[in-house]
Amino acid sequence: MRNYSLVFFLFLSVFFSSCYCQSQTKDRNAKDSLNYFPHNLLTAKPDATLPDSLLLLNIAKDTWKFFDNSTYGNTGLVVDKIFVDKQNAAHFTSITNIGLYLVCTINAYKLNIITRNQAINKITTTLNTLQKLETYNGFYYNWYEVDILKQSGGYISTVDSGWLYSSLLITAEVFPEQFGAVCRQLINKANFKWLYNDKEGAFRLGYDIKEGFSPYHYKLLCSEARIAFYLGTIKGDINPDDWYKLSRTLSADIDQEQIPQGSYKTYKDIKYFNGYYLYDSLKIVPSWGGSSFESLMTDLFVDERVAAKGFGLNNYNYIKAQIDYCFNKAGYDVWGMSPCSTPDGGYSEYGIDKIGTMKGGYKDGVVTPHASIIAINYYPKEVISNIKTMIKNYDIYGEYGFYDCIDMKTKNTGKTYLALDQAMIFISLSNYLTDNYIPKIFMNISGIKPILQIIKEEEFYN
Numbered sequence: 001m002r003n004y005s006l007v008f009f010l011f012l013s014v015f016f017s018s019c020y021c022q023s024q025t026k027d028r029n030a031k032d033s034l035n036y037f038p039h040n041l042l043t044a045k046p047d048a049t050l051p052d053s054l055l056l057l058n059i060a061k062d063t064w065k066f067f068d069n070s071t072y073g074n075t076g077l078v079v080d081k082i083f084v085d086k087q088n089a090a091h092f093t094s095i096t097n098i099g100l101y102l103v104c105t106i107n108a109y110k111l112n113i114i115t116r117n118q119a120i121n122k123i124t125t126t127l128n129t130l131q132k133l134e135t136y137n138g139f140y141y142n143w144y145e146v147d148i149l150k151q152s153g154g155y156i157s158t159v160d161s162g163w164l165y166s167s168l169l170i171t172a173e174v175f176p177e178q179f180g181a182v183c184r185q186l187i188n189k190a191n192f193k194w195l196y197n198d199k200e201g202a203f204r205l206g207y208d209i210k211e212g213f214s215p216y217h218y219k220l221l222c223s224e225a226r227i228a229f230y231l232g233t234i235k236g237d238i239n240p241d242d243w244y245k246l247s248r249t250l251s252a253d254i255d256q257e258q259i260p261q262g263s264y265k266t267y268k269d270i271k272y273f274n275g276y277y278l279y280d281s282l283k284i285v286p287s288w289g290g291s292s293f294e295s296l297m298t299d300l301f302v303d304e305r306v307a308a309k310g311f312g313l314n315n316y317n318y319i320k321a322q323i324d325y326c327f328n329k330a331g332y333d334v335w336g337m338s339p340c341s342t343p344d345g346g347y348s349e350y351g352i353d354k355i356g357t358m359k360g361g362y363k364d365g366v367v368t369p370h371a372s373i374i375a376i377n378y379y380p381k382e383v384i385s386n387i388k389t390m391i392k393n394y395d396i397y398g399e400y401g402f403y404d405c406i407d408m409k410t411k412n413t414g415k416t417y418l419a420l421d422q423a424m425i426f427i428s429l430s431n432y433l434t435d436n437y438i439p440k441i442f443m444n445i446s447g448i449k450p451i452l453q454i455i456k457e458e459e460f461y462n
Contacts, residue, residue, distance in 0.1 A: 030079050030091040030146060036069040038084050038399040041415050045397045048388040052380075053433065057111065059387070060429040063401035064113050066422045067104050072146035076101075076126030078419050079146055083345050084398060085415040091147050093419070095140045096160045099167030100423035102126060103300075103438060106174050107430035110437050120178055123171060127182055136209060138189030140164060154209040158195045158218065162228030165190055166301055166442070169234070173441050192232040201245025203228055220357065221246040222287040222314070224297040234447040241268060243454050248285045249275035249357065256357045257286070262461070276461050279321040279354045283461040285314045289349055290356030292322060292338040292371035293424065299377065300427045303439040310458035318355060319375045323382060325352045330364060332408050334389050336371030337364060340421060341404040343414040365409055369402035370421040376432045401425065 031037050046058045071078050078101045080090040102123055109119035133144055134151050141151035142160050165187050172183035196203050197217060203225060205214040218225035232238030244267040249260035262275035276283045287294035295318045298304065304311040326335035337350040353361025369390060376383040390396050396403050396413045404421055405414040431438055443452065
């Protein structure tokens, strides 16, 4: 039952974080302190008849406008979300948003959307603010108020820390003379061993300054928290062999979406269950809720296609299941489900139940653009076709590119931009258009070779 409580809490942690952020938005409006706020709900859609690379570049340019215009005042902190229809902007941000904003800025420079000097100036502003923010034991808190620069909630999140410090590491690699020293100083203060439970062989969800360490763990391998494991091994805080202590499925004695298939194997002295689920005839190592970002977000920094019989293969199969479910089982004309905003401005979780361990899975019925665009390196033709169908059939495009969601029952779209989802769109398109510039940077960082060798050798489903 311990593991079942673990994964149930993963759901609650995502849900209540979203509720907290949503409720806080009502208190203060950061809109007037942004560089610019869009006034038109809809704007001219990109020309879908253009060559694919030009179409994608135009979408990337529009998406970048969110980051260029949605930083608060002179802090360089991008707000968590904006509601175009309500003319409202959140007054808080997360450290994942901060980190991915740095990487988006690097990509905007790489795509020649902004100049090198503009990129350096933007990153300088953000890093100057980052150095002023309150920390705990070398780690940043998960949420900060962008207007008063105070932390909110008193919580240190493992997965969000993974994204922030990985982003700082990339920034140090791209601009070593300008930012190498300050980025590495911040990175070195955060020892990920502190958040790791050796007995469980997994990261704790995080640390609450009032309650202490979370009793729950990121035990599932197919999770966006993999980025913290990659980073921990790069820093030398985590043993790369512990990759095999993570669960491919939940234990067979736990009530879950389906009885896992597979067999026990041994890696060195670690015995693990090499399990998988079946989606029709597809073998898949499942995530918690069957959503796109759980399996694919890590590919923003680590091109897991190098694991041809492991996560590379699993990501291909995972996307196949997403496409098949939306087209052939739900009868949609577009595909891609993941946690996202709702048309009324709320937030909820969406996914495919048969590729998630959660009994009953996430809900379906809402498609979000980032959930397919994040798969572009795996299935470019299918993703580009999906993009064109969204543009043609739905009012889903605004001044900052794709809005966040389409309700497939009502055909309504939510006129909301989320920093996290915009970042997944922009970095995914940028990676595709630049021959994976960011993953090549990250995967050449000193210290990553041992874990890359492990994932290259692993065979799922065997």
